[in-house]
Amino acid sequence: MTDQRLxxxxxxxxxxxxxxxxxxxxxxxFTASIQFDQRLYRHDIAGSRAHARMLxxxxxxxxxxxxxxxxxxxxxxxxxxxxxVEWSISLEDVHMNIEARLTDKIGIAGKKLHTGRSRNDxxxxxxxxxxxxxxxxxxxxxxxxLRGLLELAxxxxxxxxxxxxxxxxxxxxxxxxxxxxxxxxxxRDRARLLDCRKRVNVLPLGAAALAGTTYPxxxxxxxxxxxxxxxxxxxxxxxxxxxxxIEFCAAAALAMxxxxxxxxxxxxxxxxxxxxxxxxxxxxxxxxxxxxxKNPDVPELVRGKVGRVNGHLISLLTLMKSxxxxxxKDNQEDKEPLFDAIDTLRGSMRAFADMVxxxxxxxxxxxxxxxxxxxxxxxxxxxLVRKGxxxxxxxxxxxxxxxxxxxxxxxxxxxxxxxxxNFCDGIGEDVFEVLTLxxxxxxxxxxxxTAPAQVRAAVERARASLA
Ligand code: ARG
Numbered sequence: 096m097t098d099q100r101l102x103x104x105x106x107x108x109x110x111x112x113x114x115x116x117x118x119x120x121x122x123x124x125f126t127a128s129i130q131f132d133q134r135l136y137r138h139d140i141a142g143s144r145a146h147a148r149m150l151x152x153x154x155x156x157x158x159x160x161x162x163x164x165x166x167x168x169x170x171x172x173x174x175x176x177x178x179x180v181e182w183s184i185s186l187e188d189v190h191m192n193i194e195a196r197l198t199d200k201i202g203i204a205g206k207k208l209h210t211g212r213s214r215n216d217x218x219x220x221x222x223x224x225x226x227x228x229x230x231x232x233x234x235x236x237x238x239x240x241l242r243g244l245l246e247l248a249x250x251x252x253x254x255x256x257x258x259x260x261x262x263x264x265x266x267x268x269x270x271x272x273x274x275x276x277x278x279x280x281x282x283r284d285r286a287r288l289l290d291c292r293k294r295v296n297v298l299p300l301g302a303a304a305l306a307g308t309t310y311p312x313x314x315x316x317x318x319x320x321x322x323x324x325x326x327x328x329x330x331x332x333x334x335x336x337x338x339x340x341i342e343f344c345a346a347a348a349l350a351m352x353x354x355x356x357x358x359x360x361x362x363x364x365x366x367x368x369x370x371x372x373x374x375x376x377x378x379x380x381x382x383x384x385x386x387x388x389k390n391p392d393v394p395e396l397v398r399g400k401v402g403r404v405n406g407h408l409i410s411l412l413t414l415m416k417s418x419x420x421x422x423x424k425d426n427q428e429d430k431e432p433l434f435d436a437i438d439t440l441r442g443s444m445r446a447f448a449d450m451v452x453x454x455x456x457x458x459x460x461x462x463x464x465x466x467x468x469x470x471x472x473x474x475x476x477x478x479l480v481r482k483g484x485x486x487x488x489x490x491x492x493x494x495x496x497x498x499x500x501x502x503x504x505x506x507x508x509x510x511x512x513x514x515x516x517n518f519c520d521g522i523g524e525d526v527f528e529v530l531t532l533x534x535x536x537x538x539x540x541x542x543x544x545t546a547p548a549q550v551r552a553a554v555e556r557a558r559a560s561l562a
Pocket of ligand 1: 128132187188214215218422424426427428
């Protein structure tokens, strides 16, 4: 074995001792992961720092060796950040690239870094550290979006729009209430990410290849250094477990699903046919041929991006299916799906956090639409129930009144009182209060209802829960 690793790395393998011929060139490229795992470099270096300090702490390395390793790792990190590192395919992955570079820089001490460690527990540690950081960054966007929704909901607590079932006008609701429904979805996404983070934040290092190590390691020390909540209890599980990545992808798929539901509504609402909202120009693009066009690209793209995240969830589930303990090379395939799920969710959340708070409600159009489709018919039925008519009979009466309006091409609120009384003589002048849109929404005045007062109260409770 030579120390010529970086000058002449072609063919050098840190594990090459028992091999009698060089790796096939295609196999080398086929089995390498450096093309995509290089993004773990900062976390790989952080893990190595903690491992080296621990080895010093328990007396496996002397303090000069630990210092040399730490200095060398600092330099490598700076080199990488400066763009001054050319990754080597023949060194396979980010772990061996960094270790080889370290040895090249500091000599013998570099060769001691891997004492009591394997790439199996190293890579599991790296991914957990990386994912933990990314979850935290995603949560920043999620919280920005949650707060943006609250602002917008508060501003629109009184704005009336049609509520839909089957995409048919059903009953009037407030736009603020609709936005608070989005808020609830996203609040659950946030809780899922926080919960997933707990299972991400467990330290595998110390499991070594699969069985643990003969050195007197101190895993709690490493966990403290790296901010892990606990150490993995079983070495076989520690190197093979990817549940946390699957859980993240599941949470990401569901969060993306929510964003696609909002996207669909944003696309519909910004169309000329609905014209309920205006999206800021900076989130839209035009057409190269049709000068009049303003397309809602951001929601459309997010709606499309759910496909890859759902796919990554299935990839990871399938990757783990039937895998025997402990580490298998299959697990190298965990990274690309996980990374892309992270990037996609993070980007989508960021775009929404930037865009949603700046939606402009076109209240007049919303109101006009809410007046169509007899959206206060249920209010009329409820009115009749209050006058002592059984709900089923009230339903029938109102159905007849709606049929009359359709014939006369008018709204329930425009029916002359005498006509209403033809269907039911219990109806009085006060009926018109419940037939208005304002009366209808204000009457749904309980926790979870659409009344403006309830929307304001919900916003207030939500704000306190975020604080
Ligand atoms: N590049 C590998 C991966 O991503 C690192 C672990 C390799 N371990 C091994 N025994 N070959 O999974």
